[in-house]
Amino acid sequence: METIKRNDYNFAFLDEGSKREIRRAILHAIAIPGYQVPFGSRELPIGRGWGTGGIQLTMSLIGPNDTLKVIDQGNDDSVNAVSIKRLICSTTGVETTTDTAEANIIQSRHRIPEEPLREDQVLVLQVPTPEPLRSVDAHEAVTRQLHADAEYTGIWVNLFEQLLTRGSAFKGADHPVMADDRYVMNPSPIPRYDNPKLDHAQCLYLFGAGREKKIYAVPPYTKVESLAFDDHPFEQENMEGRKCRLCGAEHVYFDEIFDPETGERYYQCSDTGYCLKRQNEQKAEKEGLR
Amino acid sequence: MERKKPVMWGRHITVRFGEGCDYCRTHTNLEKGRCPKCHTIWAVRDVDFQVYPGEILGIVGESGSGKSTLLKTLYFDQQATSGEAYLSLYHEGKENFLNVSSQQKRYLRNHMMGMVYQNPMLGLRMKLSSGANIAEKLIAAGGRDAGRMIDRSIELLHHVEIPTERLRDQPRVFSGGMQQRVQISKAIANTPPILLLDEVTTGLDLSVQAKVLDLIRSIQKELGIAMLIVSHDLAVIRMMSDRTMVMLGGRVVEEGLTDQILEDPLHEYTQTLVSSLL
Ligand SMILES: Nc1ncnc2c1ncn2[C@@H]1O[C@H](COP(=O)(O)OP(=O)(O)OP(=O)(O)O)[C@@H](O)[C@H]1O
Ligand SMILES: [Mg+2]
Ligand SMILES: [Zn+2]
Numbered sequence: 001m002e003t004i005k006r007n008d009y010n011f012a013f014l015d016e017g018s019k020r021e022i023r024r025a026i027l028h029a030i031a032i033p034g035y036q037v038p039f040g041s042r043e044l045p046i047g048r049g050w051g052t053g054g055i056q057l058t059m060s061l062i063g064p065n066d067t068l069k070v071i072d073q074g075n076d077d078s079v080n081a082v083s084i085k086r087l088i089c090s091t092t093g094v095e096t097t098t099d100t101a102e103a104n105i106i107q108s109r110h111r112i113p114e115e116p117l118r119e120d121q122v123l124v125l126q127v128p129t130p131e132p133l134r135s136v137d138a139h140e141a142v143t144r145q146l147h148a149d150a151e152y153t154g155i156w157v158n159l160f161e162q163l164l165t166r167g168s169a170f171k172g173a174d175h176p177v178m179a180d181d182r183y184v185m186n187p188s189p190i191p192r193y194d195n196p197k198l199d200h201a202q203c204l205y206l207f208g209a210g211r212e213k214k215i216y217a218v219p220p221y222t223k224v225e226s227l228a229f230d231d232h233p234f235e236q237e238n239m240e241g242r243k244c245r246l247c248g249a250e251h252v253y254f255d256e257i258f259d260p261e262t263g264e265r266y267y268q269c270s271d272t273g274y275c276l277k278r279q280n281e282q283k284a285e286k287e288g289l290r
Numbered sequence: 291m292e293r294k295k296p297v298m299w300g301r302h303i304t305v306r307f308g309e310g311c312d313y314c315r316t317h318t319n320l321e322k323g324r325c326p327k328c329h330t331i332w333a334v335r336d337v338d339f340q341v342y343p344g345e346i347l348g349i350v351g352e353s354g355s356g357k358s359t360l361l362k363t364l365y366f367d368q369q370a371t372s373g374e375a376y377l378s379l380y381h382e383g384k385e386n387f388l389n390v391s392s393q394q395k396r397y398l399r400n401h402m403m404g405m406v407y408q409n410p411m412l413g414l415r416m417k418l419s420s421g422a423n424i425a426e427k428l429i430a431a432g433g434r435d436a437g438r439m440i441d442r443s444i445e446l447l448h449h450v451e452i453p454t455e456r457l458r459d460q461p462r463v464f465s466g467g468m469q470q471r472v473q474i475s476k477a478i479a480n481t482p483p484i485l486l487l488d489e490v491t492t493g494l495d496l497s498v499q500a501k502v503l504d505l506i507r508s509i510q511k512e513l514g515i516a517m518l519i520v521s522h523d524l525a526v527i528r529m530m531s532d533r534t535m536v537m538l539g540g541r542v543v544e545e546g547l548t549d550q551i552l553e554d555p556l557h558e559y560t561q562t563l564v565s566s567l568l
Binding site for chain 1: 392393396418419421422425426429430434435436437438439440457458
């Protein structure tokens with residue numbers, strides 16, 4: 001944090017022209033849910049593939065009074081999350097938090113927080129592969145035409161193949177969704193468990209792919225449907241019967257931890273901020289009782 | 291038969307590779323369809339045809355005579371330079387389908403036509419199961435009930451005499467004859483009114499050829515699907531088609547009942563073709 005001084009850089013690192021251009025792309029994306037808007041991805045002092053798409057979205061939206069939360073697979077303290085926070089904070093001076101409810105901008109990789117997000121919150125998701133049709137055709141010109149025609153046969157064929165050969169049509173992460181009955185989009189590699197959180201949500205979801213130079217969005221209260229065959233309805237990962245060993249939470253998304261010494265299997269909230277908050281509340285309650 | 295309305299017909303279909311010049315625009319009798327001045331290739335030139343319900347129309351001609359290009363044009367794999375084509379079931383045969391939107395083209399490919407390519411790589415996705423290859427057509431036509439699509443795929447495999455337990459196998463591990471069978475089952479998945487078949491048996495062993503041709507014959511009888519069969523092999527055409535069109539240098543040089551053409555070929559080229567068969 002000592003190496004970057006706020007005053008040596010423009011607020012939020014990017015120059016104002018770049019931020020304005022990205023904000024225009026965001027508006028375009030919001031206007032057409034699920035539609036991938038190309039943008040001129042900027043160079044950042046962080047390698048592409050490390051969340052540069054998300055960072056650019058966050059940087060172009062953040063103001064001095066915002067409160068930021070950054071998570072990586074639910075974790076506030078991972079190396080990736082910490083280095084993104086460091087870059088944003090040192091060039092903006094904004095406060096950070098691990099409490100989802102306190103943040104107005106949350107940047108995330110691979111998870112949507114457990115606590116439902118509100119209208120005054122934005123969740124920025126980092127996207128490695130924005131194009132759900134990429135496995136169908138390698139050429140951008142072709143996939144653009146397929147989106148324009150709402151021609152998603154290829155995606156359905158891949159799901160059918162999975163069902164036929166592996167017994168399930170569902171992908172572990174990044175299971176495609178239909179946004180607003182129009183565009184099929186990748187929700188970024190969130191677990192299927194999080195897919196329903198996109199549907200008719202109060203918050204704005206923004207998706208940024210730095211390497212692929214694409215921005216897309218799910219505006220508040222948008223219909224978002226996970227793709228599934230009529231006779232095989234969409235299913236989340238089954239978290240039934242599991243309990244967080246730290247906070248006792250149930251019906252959340254868990255990380256599974258295996259202790260090779262005891263051979264035991266534990267479950268722990270994947271959303272560490274949520275888990276911590278619950279632990280603190282439980283502690284406070286106990287102390288209050290005393 | 292001639293009094294019935296065709297299922298599909300084309301008028302003045304031309305496919306040109308190159309801009310053309312004053313010379314080749316006015317000379318239609320170009321050697322191999324190639325302009326000696328500007329080197330434009332007139333792959334298909336001013337072709338008229340009609341296929342009647344339940345009939346097999348054969349197209350025969352030497353290599354490079356434009357047979358594949360004509361089929362590809364009808365299946366939208368190739369853009370026509372000019373001309374028209376109609377389907378009796380598409381806007382009652384009143385709309386030229388060659389210039390419709392990409393969405394309409396997809397609709398026509400999935401509901402109105404089936405295609406079997408000479409090269410199975412063009413018609414099949416080799417790294418998907420044969421079941422998914424067949425289901426692609428069902429999905430494209432709006433199928434979203436996986437169980438029903440699996441049942442239909444099994445039924446189709448059975449129809450083309452592939453053991454149904456090979457549903458999950460990829461066609462890349464199949465023999466050439468089996469790959470053609472998968473292509474055929476895919477092509478008839480939505481029981482279209484017309485099938486387009488391009489050199490389906492070329493490259494297969496003779497005994498395998500005969501079996502695939504028998505299968506096509508039986509499908510044609512059973513489902514009453516009209517077919518356009520392309521082959522450079524007059525023996526195949528003789529075995530399969532009711533009527534035959536002979537192409538040379540992109541143009542149709544002779545057309546008629548297959549028996550008639552074999553017995554009494556009018557065009558010089560057809561005469562050499564027929565004599566080589568004897
Ligand atoms: N994409 C293309 N660009 C340029 N020329 C082409 C193209 N496709 C086909 N041609 C030419 O058009 C002519 C007709 O080709 P086509 O493949 O239709 O012949 P064919 O009758 O199917 O021959 P074969 O029996 O060898 O399959 C040939 O001269 C070919 O070289
Ligand atoms: Mg050919
Ligand atoms: Zn010329």
